[in-house]
Amino acid sequence: MKDKKIVITGAGRGLGRALAIVAADQGAIPLLLGRSEEALQQVHNTIKSRTGISAPTFVCDLSDTTSVTNAANHITYSHPNIDILVNNGAHFTEGAFEKQSTDQVVSVVNSAVTGTMILTKELLPLLRQRSHANIHNVVSMSGLPYARLTGASLPFRAAKAAQDGFTQGLVEELHGSSVRITSVYPGLIEDVSPTDEAWDKQRDLSEGITNKDVVDTILYALCAPSNVSLRSIVIELNGVEVTNTNIKPPTGWTVKYEDFGSESEWGEDGEVADLVSAYGISGEVRPLFRTRYSGNEVIFIVEINSQYYVYDGQSGWVQRIVTPTDLREIVEFINEQGWFRLETENLG
Incomplete structure (x- = not known):
């Protein structure tokens, strides 16, 4: 050079x-x-x-x-x-x-x-x-x-x-x-x-x-x-890419690799994919952020087909986030009011 x-x-x-x-x-x-x-x-x-x-x-x-x-x-x-x-x-x-x-x-x-x-x-x-x-x-x-x-x-x-x-x-x-x-x-x-x-x-x-x-x-x-x-x-990232976003997570949430579980859990044929398909949703499930609440309850924000969902890792329920629709706005909303105040839609 x-x-x-x-x-x-x-x-x-x-x-x-x-x-x-x-x-x-x-x-x-x-x-x-x-x-x-x-x-x-x-x-x-x-x-x-x-x-x-x-x-x-x-x-x-x-x-x-x-x-x-x-x-x-x-x-x-x-x-x-x-x-x-x-x-x-x-x-x-x-x-x-x-x-x-x-x-x-x-x-x-x-x-x-x-x-x-x-x-x-x-x-x-x-x-x-x-x-x-x-x-x-x-x-x-x-x-x-x-x-x-x-x-x-x-x-x-x-x-x-x-x-x-x-x-x-x-x-x-x-x-x-x-x-x-x-x-x-x-x-x-x-x-x-x-x-x-x-x-x-x-x-x-x-x-x-x-x-x-x-x-x-x-x-x-x-x-x-x-x-x-x-x-x-x-x-590309040489490894299991459990999260792929450059957006800083909400306060108290994590994007750490080790906190998301195994590749098989989130993979195309994994447990989460099977659960989501039971709700009538098809597409790759991509975990973005994770947090705990009320003891051992684990909550994830996930993306499926460019839409965002709340997934409860303990009970297995999935809800679609209606508003906000933009990921940065979702993060801001959670920081200001909490994830439980997101407008969501029950599935199934």
């Missing part, structure tokens, strides 16, 4: 920020693109203080084609010798489809699809001039046909599916050229920073995927020999 110029979208926060810092640690020169000049400047300052490298910043809103074109023009003029483009930025929304505003839908699709394609098209001539260049797209497991609709909104999932189609088409179109196309498909990611102690923490099977896992994978793909193309890398 030494002396490579790497353009990174969404570089002001999260995964893009982490990738920029680590790439600079390895000697690369990041070109930082993002919506917030203030956030980009903070990343610039962090990189400068750690490495002495000056990472140029470019304000770029991927949902605005004029902003994208302007950023591409500035890069073409000031840094025509780029080596790598990492398409990481995208607007994220969650919640039910009917609750998404028109502006949200347009923003999500434009940033992940239109903006990404335009930026790639504008910078491709620069990359073609290099003897060896890379375009790396950070897609998402949400863009895969078999992915569960978890956390992310339907517009985000649709946009990521389109981004996946663009990625695979680009692989075919540029096959045999000096520009290599690689991509990663991470699931939900815990946001940790290279500037924090948590970055180097050794994690076990009870803990989820972090920015570090994805950054390490991206850099591995980019540093592979030029005759090797790691076309698509799906990043």
Whole structure:
């Protein structure tokens, strides 16, 4: 990575920020693109203080084609010798489809699809001039046909599916050229920073995927020999994924792996699945949060087919949560009023 110029979208926060810092640690020169000049400047300052490298910043809103074109023009003029483009930025929304505003839908699709394609098209001539260049797209497991609709909104999932189609088409179109196309498909990611102690923490099977896992994978793909193309890398948790949400549980509830029981209990043919099917519900049962009340009674919030339910692990009853319908709102409601005040519907 030494002396490579790497353009990174969404570089002001999260995964893009982490990738920029680590790439600079390895000697690369990041070109930082993002919506917030203030956030980009903070990343610039962090990189400068750690490495002495000056990472140029470019304000770029991927949902605005004029902003994208302007950023591409500035890069073409000031840094025509780029080596790598990492398409990481995208607007994220969650919640039910009917609750998404028109502006949200347009923003999500434009940033992940239109903006990404335009930026790639504008910078491709620069990359073609290099003897060896890379375009790396950070897609998402949400863009895969078999992915569960978890956390992310339907517009985000649709946009990521389109981004996946663009990625695979680009692989075919540029096959045999000096520009290599690689991509990663991470699931939900815990946001940790290279500037924090948590970055180097050794994690076990009870803990989820972090920015570090994805950054390490991206850099591995980019540093592979030029005759090797790691076309698509799906990043999943290596273990029993009993819970898969980046939402902090309600106060007094837990998401700890060991508190959910065995894989067989929650599996497709497990005890809970059999119980739920007896209520006339079909679909994978995904435990999210767990708590105890009134002695040894165990209560779970679970997700089935993008709907949320209360499940009593002792007596075996299941109730559908009528309102709120959004998981974050459910957590807020429980914190304020208690889970027993949720509006629920008896089943069976």
